[in-house]
Amino acid sequence: MATYSTNEFKNGLKIMLDGYPCTITENILVKPGKGQAFNRVKMRNLKTGRTLEKTFKTTESVEAADIEERNVDFLYSDGEHWHLMEPETFEQYAADAVAMGDAAKWLKGQEACVLMLWNGQPLSVSTPNFVELAVTETDPGLKGDTAQGGSKLAILETGAEIKVPLFIEIGDVLKVDTRTGEYVSRA
Amino acid sequence: MSVTDWRPDATLDMLRLRARVLQTTRSFFLARGVLEVETPILSHACASDRHIESLQSRVAGAAAFLNTSPEFTMKRLLAAYAEPMFQICKVFREDELGPWHNPEFSMLEWYRPGLDLGALMDEVQQLITVLDTRHAPEFTRLTYRDAFERAVGFNPHQVTAAECRACAQAHAIDCPVGLNDDVDEWLDWLLTQLVLPALPKHSYTFIYEYPATQCALAKISRNPAGDAVAQRFELVYGELELANGYDELQDAAEQVARFQADNAARLALGQAPAVIDQHLLAALAHGLPETCGVALGLDRLLMVLCGAQCIEEVLTFSWQKA
Numbered sequence: 001m002a003t004y005s006t007n008e009f010k011n012g013l014k015i016m017l018d019g020y021p022c023t024i025t026e027n028i029l030v031k032p033g034k035g036q037a038f039n040r041v042k043m044r045n046l047k048t049g050r051t052l053e054k055t056f057k058t059t060e061s062v063e064a065a066d067i068e069e070r071n072v073d074f075l076y077s078d079g080e081h082w083h084l085m086e087p088e089t090f091e092q093y094a095a096d097a098v099a100m101g102d103a104a105k106w107l108k109g110q111e112a113c114v115l116m117l118w119n120g121q122p123l124s125v126s127t128p129n130f131v132e133l134a135v136t137e138t139d140p141g142l143k144g145d146t147a148q149g150g151s152k153l154a155i156l157e158t159g160a161e162i163k164v165p166l167f168i169e170i171g172d173v174l175k176v177d178t179r180t181g182e183y184v185s186r187a
Numbered sequence: 188m189s190v191t192d193w194r195p196d197a198t199l200d201m202l203r204l205r206a207r208v209l210q211t212t213r214s215f216f217l218a219r220g221v222l223e224v225e226t227p228i229l230s231h232a233c234a235s236d237r238h239i240e241s242l243q244s245r246v247a248g249a250a251a252f253l254n255t256s257p258e259f260t261m262k263r264l265l266a267a268y269a270e271p272m273f274q275i276c277k278v279f280r281e282d283e284l285g286p287w288h289n290p291e292f293s294m295l296e297w298y299r300p301g302l303d304l305g306a307l308m309d310e311v312q313q314l315i316t317v318l319d320t321r322h323a324p325e326f327t328r329l330t331y332r333d334a335f336e337r338a339v340g341f342n343p344h345q346v347t348a349a350e351c352r353a354c355a356q357a358h359a360i361d362c363p364v365g366l367n368d369d370v371d372e373w374l375d376w377l378l379t380q381l382v383l384p385a386l387p388k389h390s391y392t393f394i395y396e397y398p399a400t401q402c403a404l405a406k407i408s409r410n411p412a413g414d415a416v417a418q419r420f421e422l423v424y425g426e427l428e429l430a431n432g433y434d435e436l437q438d439a440a441e442q443v444a445r446f447q448a449d450n451a452a453r454l455a456l457g458q459a460p461a462v463i464d465q466h467l468l469a470a471l472a473h474g475l476p477e478t479c480g481v482a483l484g485l486d487r488l489l490m491v492l493c494g495a496q497c498i499e500e501v502l503t504f505s506w507q508k509a
Binding site: 007028029030031032033034035036037038040053054055056057058059060062 | 421
């Protein structure tokens, strides 16, 4: 079992905490001059996305999380699994809805994603920051209303529901920020 | 960090502030007849403190260590000449890197044969009053026990690890992974998280009478309340530690016992044992005069003088750029 000592802690290091893989986002030394040192660590739980804080006595060791990242293309979904492939090796992975998380609602096919593997199994999928998707359903557009505020719901070709300005019509292709789920512009 | 980021961390104003502090400090000691000395930064031996790691180098194929403080060599000067003396030098500590730590830092260390610990606190206060020209600085003195009793309501000389853990839980602070039944480690944690934050934010506090188990190189005695205490003080500004002073241990046999205890603790933690400084032991056997001594972190003091939150702001080149 690989372990890391607290003096190897740095941002981006992947460790196991309470059975979950976590990535370190901040590591601060707390040390009275002649006294025991501590590492106050902020982490993101890679499975749940939650952030957490934990302090370790310096010289403690923690288990390393077996995390790898792969650049993959999204191929298709069979309803239960989302199939992804490494373009160089043609290695294929099947991620379930839990691993896909929010990524599922932005993908229609061929997008380049980053797949995170934990112990060789899909843990999470990161989509491109921006995707372009067509509107399949929305209330009729209001002509001329381009400057006013106000928004309405639109359903995109992947089934994702987002807020859009009133002038958007069915068939428009929209640029969407997947990190916030917000409309950016017409593509 | 880009390799082409060649610029210093310090602004020109910061360089001027550092120069003023160095010059004022030298004038202060010159006027008091305290001799400026220079001792080796590179040594055959190293500090034994279980919580301080020396950086190791090599000289002619043999292990050599960078000073974590000039204490041992200055004590040898004291054993030889019994003069009041000060030194301003760079010291090094492995693995100390953070908002308040840089592995290389500037230390002002001085020894005052014949002065007691209270008189040395007076002198620290006088020096800082000369250096801190922002306003008339305020100073408070508190025993370690009073500081704990005020902040967390217990006597640190009598507490158990289980009571410390209960205190951390009651105050909703983290209980660090790996903290078990060592009371001193718990006290260090509670000191940084609850006791120091309860002190006045914008003034200086001397904390004295540390637990005997945290004596380092200070003498141990009993206070009027009957607690075994180390004749040691620390100076903090808000929560930031600035200086650490001792009524210096003179007993060579006791010094050997403390080195051995430190090395036993280091081995138990899987750390390399320290190379014991035989020159220091010989000097103590010859006779160290009654003396108090104090080490003050100059970079930390600069942080106070300019309101910096992070040590990088006051360093000319921080470790990332060194």
